[in-house]
């Protein structure tokens with residue numbers, strides 16, 4: 236089989252990972268894999284079943300009832316399919332963000348999703364974003380980038396994003412939620428958010444989207460002949 240290329244992008248919530256990765260994937264002709272969406276789908280499933288994201292026994296009991304898969308439409312956009320249902324839009328709420336952060340801490344959840352993520356990267360050139368892509372999912376990724384920004388900047392971006400979608404957003408609340416998620420995602424025992432040793436750190440606090448894209452292309456171009 237021909238070699239496939241993989242680009243791992245990790246970083247905290249709101250650092251711009253998905254916006255940037257989506258655009259880059261389009262330009263490079265790679266598949267974009269948003270792994271946060273997979274954890275969100277799991278959180279949404281247990282939410283529907285009335286199982287708390289902290290209730291590891293309940294999660295273990297019902298996880299076999301969940302089938303989660305990724306599909307791509309003609310435009311290359313990722314859709315999340317939960318037991319045959321397209322839940323792509325349902326998983327984009329602040330409530331599910333928090334629940335995804337909690338549900339993703341459990342080994343049983345991470346184990347179930349690991350092969351699925353690796354399998355996409357085996358078959359396609361991918362730009363995959365998440366928290367543990369460079370450290371756990373694709374430790375041999377061709378390029379690893381750790382995308383970050385100050386919490387205040389990330390909260391402002393997330394607010395703008397929610398407001399643009401017609402959802403309610405109060406800056407102070409969003410900031411608090413982001414800080415809480417940062418803490419949970421970096422302090423969990425399994426696959427916590429951390430920078431891989433061979434990752435390049437890119438702070439986007441003072442860059443606009445075009446600036447980040449240009450810098451990312453430069454970093455990627457050093458490792459992969461584009």
Ligand code: DC
Nearest residue numbers: 270271272274335336339365366367
């Ligand atoms: O990227 P996101 O905000 O959609 O991710 C939602 C949550 O999912 C995040 O707070 C932690 C979890 N997550 C994870 O544990 N590992 C990943 N690779 C991606 C997301």
